[in-house]
Amino acid sequence: MARAGGLVDTLQAGAYRVPTDAPEADGTTSWDATTVVLVQVRGAGATGTGWTYAPAAAAGLVREVLRPVVLGTDLLDVPGTSQAMVRAVRNAGRPGLASYAISAVDVALWDLKARVLDLPLHRLLGVVHPHVPVYGSGGFTSYDQGQLDHQLDGWLEQGIPRVKMKIGESWGSRVTRDLERIRHVRNVIGDDVELFVDANGGYSAKQAVRVARAAQACDVRWFEEPVSSDDHEGLRAVRAAVDADVAAGEYGTDLYYFRRLCEAGAVDCLQVDASRCGGVTEWLRAVAVAASFGLEVSGHCAPHLHAAVAAATPNLRHLEWFHDHVRIESMFFDGTLDPAGGCLVPRDDAPGHGLTLREPDVAPYRVA
Numbered sequence: 001m002a003r004a005g006g007l008v009d010t011l012q013a014g015a016y017r018v019p020t021d022a023p024e025a026d027g028t029t030s031w032d033a034t035t036v037v038l039v040q041v042r043g044a045g046a047t048g049t050g051w052t053y054a055p056a057a058a059a060g061l062v063r064e065v066l067r068p069v070v071l072g073t074d075l076l077d078v079p080g081t082s083q084a085m086v087r088a089v090r091n092a093g094r095p096g097l098a099s100y101a102i103s104a105v106d107v108a109l110w111d112l113k114a115r116v117l118d119l120p121l122h123r124l125l126g127v128v129h130p131h132v133p134v135y136g137s138g139g140f141t142s143y144d145q146g147q148l149d150h151q152l153d154g155w156l157e158q159g160i161p162r163v164k165m166k167i168g169e170s171w172g173s174r175v176t177r178d179l180e181r182i183r184h185v186r187n188v189i190g191d192d193v194e195l196f197v198d199a200n201g202g203y204s205a206k207q208a209v210r211v212a213r214a215a216q217a218c219d220v221r222w223f224e225e226p227v228s229s230d231d232h233e234g235l236r237a238v239r240a241a242v243d244a245d246v247a248a249g250e251y252g253t254d255l256y257y258f259r260r261l262c263e264a265g266a267v268d269c270l271q272v273d274a275s276r277c278g279g280v281t282e283w284l285r286a287v288a289v290a291a292s293f294g295l296e297v298s299g300h301c302a303p304h305l306h307a308a309v310a311a312a313t314p315n316l317r318h319l320e321w322f323h324d325h326v327r328i329e330s331m332f333f334d335g336t337l338d339p340a341g342g343c344l345v346p347r348d349d350a351p352g353h354g355l356t357l358r359e360p361d362v363a364p365y366r367v368a
């Protein structure tokens with residue numbers, strides 16, 4: 001029997017800086033451009049593409065530290081190559097950039113493997129959820145009311161039944177405006193759409209509880225990072241005092257990080273980001289950690305990077321349909337998905353993650 005497969009024979013990495021369509025800010029930072037680090041791997045005549053949202057230095061790390069251990073590996077043995085990459089960054093430090101770089105390569109390797117086997121990635125991984133729920137995410141503190149309403153109207157027209165807005169403006173120093181904006185969004189979306197808020201660690205624990213109580217009538221269902229995600233005691237205290245589910249985990253880059261959050265009783269739903277934690281390989285392990293604590297997971301940002309592996313995740317709650325990344329992914333790729341009705345349905349008619357890089361369109365954004 002002929003065996004599909006081959007060796008990884010090429011790896012390329014580049015960084016692309018894309019201006020936002022308007023200034024964007026949350027409770028604790030602001031930005032006017034987003035950098036994407038793209039990785040392409042080739043083998044057996046096919047190309048796999050992965051990416052992460054990280055400073056351009058991550059592309060240098062891919063070329064300098066990861067490429068030597070990835071080239072020449074068997075393209076079917078992605079978990080083995082993942083382990084080799086994790087070992088290779090020991091002295092560089094696994095958390096942060098190194099893990100983001102590993103994620104982009106890992107996603108490219110899974111895409112390559114699925115393409116060589118001529119399977120959609122979600123079919124290779126095995127589907128649990130054919131429909132992947134999403135929530136609309138944006139609602140930046142930098143938006144004026146017109147921009148906010150326009151964004152909310154877009155999600156409502158698409159039939160997305162959950163939306164998330166940013167609060168905790170200026171490190172929790174503008175609570176009156178936070179509350180006015182929460183009430184405004186509840187008015188715009190009506191009673192039937194779930195309202196989520198994300199403070200990006202901008203409040204203290206008691207302050208977060210007071211905000212939640214003041215917004216009681218608005219029926220907030222999800223309170224993300226009410227305090228810093230490193231403050232497990234604070235998260236647990238807020239969790240005990242508010243009705244909304246408390247969520248955190250977007251900065252996690254290894255299994256011990258996710259276990260500590262779960263073990264501390266800090267979250268009602270664990271957030272995991274495959275573009276940061278180590279790609280598809282580490283996502284599959286992180287979600288198992290959450291499951292062992294009886295928790296569901298929610299995918300953080302980069303919705304098209306998550307769609308296939310989310311479909312393969314038993315304890316999935318939803319993915320974040322993040323305005324900034326949705327816009328970039330539609331600029332960069334053909335084959336992007338439609339969130340109509342509030343779900344993504346990974347494509348059965350294309351191999352890999354189903355996305356094709358629009359190389360001429362992205363070239364002008366290249367910075368490294």
Ligand SMILES: [Mg+2]
Pocket residue numbers: 198200224225250
């Ligand atoms: Mg967040």
